Amino acid sequence: MHEERYINSEIIPILEERDVVICRQACREWARRIGFNLVDQTRITTAASELARNIHEYAGAGEVIIQEVEDETRRGIKITFQDQGPGLDDVEEAMKEGYTSHKGMGMGLPGSKKLMDEFYIQSEPEKGTSVTIYKWLPI
Ligand SMILES: Nc1ncnc2c1ncn2[C@@H]1O[C@H](COP(=O)(O)OP(=O)(O)OP(=O)(O)O)[C@@H](O)[C@H]1O
Ligand SMILES: [Mg+2]
Numbered sequence: 223m224h225e226e227r228y229i230n231s232e233i234i235p236i237l238e239e240r241d242v243v244i245c246r247q248a249c250r251e252w253a254r255r256i257g258f259n260l261v262d263q264t265r266i267t268t269a270a271s272e273l274a275r276n277i278h279e280y281a282g283a284g285e286v287i288i289q290e291v292e293d294e295t296r297r298g299i300k301i302t303f304q305d306q307g308p309g310l311d312d313v314e315e316a317m318k319e320g321y322t323s324h325k326g327m328g329m330g331l332p333g334s335k336k337l338m339d340e341f342y343i344q345s346e347p348e349k350g351t352s353v354t355i356y357k358w359l360p361i
Contacts, residue, residue: 229290236277236284245274245286249301252288256299257359266299266357269334273303273353276330281307281351291356298339298358306350313345
């Protein structure tokens with residue numbers, strides 16, 4: 223793990239469906255401000271939108287924390303999606319492309335991982351889920 227410092231942050235509650243859109247817009251704005259190019263802005267926004275939608279769909283409510291972060295050598299964006307919903311029984315299974323417990327495409331989690339530089343998921347049945355993603359600015 224890297225030693226990281228936070229420069230700025232924003233918390234977005236996910237309480238209803240339109241908060242997913244608000245989160246999406248906020249992540250794009252942060253990505254732009256931090257200095258990501260349009261392609262990376264879209265990668266970040268797409269991942270954020272999938273993970274915020276999962277909160278809405280499976281946990282009902284939660285929050286998204288957007289942070290501008292830096293370590294010794296680089297600067298980037300860190301976004302945390304946390305909820306106190308039902309959690310996942312099998313995280314490894316849920317990370318496989320095409321796995322869905324409902325009627326989704328099963329692409330939200332594995333797709334988000336591919337779009338980002340780092341992806342961490344922690345979940346405990348009946349306690350909730352936390353997903354953290356990072357993208358670093360190219361040096
Ligand atoms: N925050 C969460 N809380 C509880 N379960 C979750 C959460 N996020 C994902 N899951 C579980 O993991 C599964 C896989 O999620 P993923 O986003 O990859 O696919 P999906 O939501 O089913 O379909 P898609 O996102 O492609 O429409 C979900 O079907 C759901 O069972
Ligand atoms: Mg999903």
